[in-house]
Amino acid sequence: MDEMSISKRGVTMAGTPYRMMNSEMNYTLMDSSINHSSILDSSSRLDNRERRIQKVNENIISEYELGRQSVVFTQQKYKQLLDGFLLFVQTNKYIHNKITELRDEALEEYNRMLNKNIPNIIIHQRLICNINNFQTGNEQFELLARCLIKEPYLALPAYQAAIKELWKSQQDSKIDIECPKIGLCGWLGRHHVTPRGLQSSMLNKLVAVEGVVNKCSTVQPKLVQSVYIGEVVHDINADIRSEEKTVHLRPHYDITDFDKTAKDSGRPPVSDPEGKIMHKHEIGLCKYKNHQKFVIQETPEDAPTGQMPRWVEVIVEDDLCDIVKCGDRVRVWGVYRASCGQANSSNSGLGRSFLIANNVLVKNKETYDTNLFISEADKKNFHAFAKKNNTIDILGYSFAPSICGQDIVKKGIILMLAGGTERALPSHHIRGDIHIMLVGDPSCGKSQLLRYVMSIMPGTVSATGRGSSGVGLTAAIVTDQDTGERVVEGGAMVMGDRRVVCIDEFDKMQATDRVAIHEVMEQQTVTVAKAGIHTTLNARCTVLAAANPLYGCWNDALDMGQQLQFEPSLLSRFDLIFLVRDSATEQDDERIADSVLRNVTEKAKPVINECRNNQKNYVIQADSYDINPKAQHISVYNERDVNKNTGGDSAQESEEFETPIFANRDEMIYYDKNGIEHEILTVPFFKKYLHYVKNVFYHEKQRTDGWKPYPEVSDEACEVITELYADLREKAAKYSHNKIIQGVTPRTLEAIIRLSSSHAKLKLNRYVTSVDVNYAKKLLMYTLFGEEIVEDVEEEEEEEDE
Known part of the structure; x- marks a missing residue:
């Protein structure tokens, strides 16, 4: 039994190696086939890898070749540009003369500093070249101009190298002065x-x-x-x-x-x-x-x-x-x-x-609006218009004609836009800007008057009392993101230098913020002394503010101080403070309704805002400085000729072009308080006339006839101004402190001079006369004591030409 089991077990054990041998043979056969396929796969992978490596090498070589060709092409192009600029600077007389002038200035400065025993003299100069110098009809030079605009990284170094070669050829070998750098100017088309x-x-x-x-x-x-x-x-x-x-x-x-x-x-x-x-x-x-x-x-x-x-x-x-x-x-x-x-x-x-x-x-302050073209025909019309007896009345009718009434307020704003006479002496400075504040009932057109000023006066800066702060109007200290240092950032009044600043809802501003503009309104500067920075910025602007009374509407039963929450020091800085009241009679209501309905139904053409009708065009048009090939580097625009605006129509480029004076009656007319229709001036004529009397006329007379650049105060006017100031002081003393909107102070005397000078400007007079002072008297009597202005025809003035 055991033997049989043993034998069977032996057979079993003996059979096991046989089966294992057979499996090993099968495994060997399978391994041989797998090894054969893996060898084929590895060889194919090696081939693919070699092909990829070869392809990468070919791409690298091609990229290197392209880069080498690009470098060679760039070097060749730079050489061509250098040769072209060398030819240009050698044939251009302006470049030769300018380099000679700069060299003489450098030698003079060198000798002056050498006499003072100052070593290591470094003189920085810049040769300003108008890009229109290349427009000579030569195709090669015109190509250089295009390269300067499209490829400045190549053209500017080549141009600088050409100037350096010319500089070395003219320079004394004993003195080594650094070559001036190139500065470009001129109109660049779509790139301007x-x-x-x-x-x-x-x-x-x-x-x-x-x-x-x-x-x-x-x-x-x-x-x-x-x-x-x-x-x-x-x-x-x-x-x-x-x-x-x-x-x-x-x-x-x-x-x-x-x-x-x-x-x-x-x-x-x-x-x-x-x-x-x-x-x-x-x-x-x-x-x-x-x-x-x-x-x-x-x-x-x-x-x-x-x-x-x-x-x-x-x-x-x-x-x-x-x-x-x-x-x-x-x-x-x-x-x-x-x-x-x-x-x-x-x-x-x-x-x-x-x-x-x-x-x-x-830019200088004379650059008020380079798009205002004034022809000789316009100047003749300006002088004829100034000689009219009712010049100020027509200007008042033409200012915001859609707003019925408020004639006195409109005339005061027109005097503000013309401005007074600024006197900047080494010892002191007297401002020439006229500040006006409108206070009164809601829905009387105060904000609309401010908006109209913004539409006709270029560069006007607007702000609101609720959304503005003291530092936002003057200046703030901010931290630079790159360096971490603190720098000064100008506010609305600093950015509105030499322009008008309109502040609506002036009463909504916090009292602490209003204190910040006290210096701006009188000294016309912004002094910053904080965070280790002490500097003074110019803020020579005209302030036009609108505010509401403390309780919403004006109440005659209450005192002035109970309805105005402004400080007396702030009120004294305004030349005119108009009390704007809502109409209280049936006749006025009917007149306003009739005027509005007529302009809406019969004169249905909308008024186009010319200052902002082309908001999507951000290309700056060329002016005479850009077109002049001999324009030189100056720190400011001095006496720029704004009469050659190449961006305008071809008709405006002619000296015979004449701006229409009066608007079409089908577009807009004005009704006075008596219901009489009056023609109004066209908006272009209105804007040009204000620009002419403020920035052009007196400077032209100074060059041609020896006038001063502002109306001179005559001896007669001085006597009348003295009497007027004494009368105002005496009359103000009879009123209680809370019965007049602002006191009569020495600032009122300066306001009389500014208003009189502004009236003389609008009449194009050389001297301020008693007629101008009397008009200023009417405005002050109305704003201070509420006395109505008697509408009379202005006395005809004889213009003095010397």
Whole structure:
């Protein structure tokens, strides 16, 4: 039994190896087939890998070849541009004369500083060239102009190299003076825009941007080249000690360098591999240059209604630093570039854009509106209109004709728009701007009068009492995001320098915020002394404010002080404070209703706001400065000829063009309180006349006939002004303190002079006469004591021509 089991077990055991042998044979056969297929797969994978590697190598080689060809093509193009610019500067007489002039100025400055024993003289000069200089009919030169606009990173270095060659040929070999840098100006067509017009298609191209400086940083030193000295470490065991020192120069490049792409700004290793040389940074031998940033913001008149104003950050260096300040209206030529991969500290495709300035121009106060073309025919009409007996009455009828009534208020605003006489002496400054405040019942047209001023006066800045603060109107201290330093940012009044600032809902402003504008209204400056910054900004603006009484409507039973929550110090700064009342008679109600219904039903043409009818056009039109090929670098616009606006119609370019004087009766007429119809002036004639009497006429007379640039106060007017001031003081003394809206102070005397001078301007008179003072008297008697103005025909004035 056991043997059988053993035998069976043996058979079983004996059979097991047999089956295992068979399985091993099968496995061997399978492994051999698998190995054969794996060998085929691995060989195919190797072939695919080799093909991919070969393809990658071919792509790398092709890319390298394309890059090499691109570099060769760029070098060839740069050489062609350099030859073209060399030919241009050698044949252009203006460039030759300007370089000679700059060289003589540099030599004079060099000798002057040398006599004072001042070493290391550095003279920064800039040669301003109008891009229209290339428009000579030569196709090669015109191609250079296009390259300057489309490829400034190539054309500007080539142009600078050509100027350097010409500078060296004319310079004395004994004196090495740095070559002046190139500054471009002129009209750039579609590339002459506001900050809102900057687009990605303009990157790396030459652009010109106009706006107002909103924020300006301080001038800081920028590292250009680092110097490292390699000193030998003394070894005690060494037999020979070498005292030789090595010098390593490391240039630093950034977005402002057009001809540099590789940024080799890293420092050398601290020591060499053997540890025998130690590199030390020599700060005193490094090279630096001035560096500054400021922000150009879209002007209020160019910003579309309901949208935030756009802005662009400008980088200036060397001689362009410290030219502008907050509130200046500037025009900047430069290259629009982007710094990608640095947005929000991440490697993304988004980035900040900068304008690398090549030339900066600050506009002067005479640049009121470059689109106002005044022909000789217009000037004749202006003089004929000024000689009329009812000039002020017609201007009053033409101001906001859709608002019936408020004739006295309108005439006061017209005097405000014409302005008085500013006297800036070394010892003191007397403002010439007239401030007006409208106080009265709601729904009387106060806000509409402010809106009409904004529509006809370019550059008007608007604000509201509820949404404005003291620092928002004057200036604020903000922190720069790049440097972390604190800088001054101008407010509404600083940005409205030499313009009108309209403040609606003036009573809704906090008392602490109203105190901030006291200095602006009288001294016309904003002084900032906080956070370690002490500076003074100009805010020479005219303030037109509108407010409501404390209890909503004006109540004659209450005193003035109970209905006005303004400080006496603030009220004294306003030249005129008009009390605007709602009509209380049936006759006035019928007249207002009839006037409104007639203008709506019979004269159904809507009034177009000409200042904002082209909001989508952000291209700045050319003026005479842009077209003049011999335009030179100046810090301000001096006596710019605004009569040659190439952006206007061809008819306006003719001296015979005549602006229509009176509007069509089918469009708009005005009804006075007696129900009599009056023709009104057209809006273009109205705007041009105000611009002419304020900014053009007296300057022309100063050049041609020797007049002063403002109406002179005659001896007769001085006597009348003295008598008027004494009468007002005597009459005010008879009133209780709370019975008159503002007191009669020495500021009232200055207001009399300003109002009289403004009236003389509107009549184009050389001298302020007693007639002008009497008109100012009527306005002051109405605003101070509520005496109605008797409507009489103005006395005809004889114009004195000397």
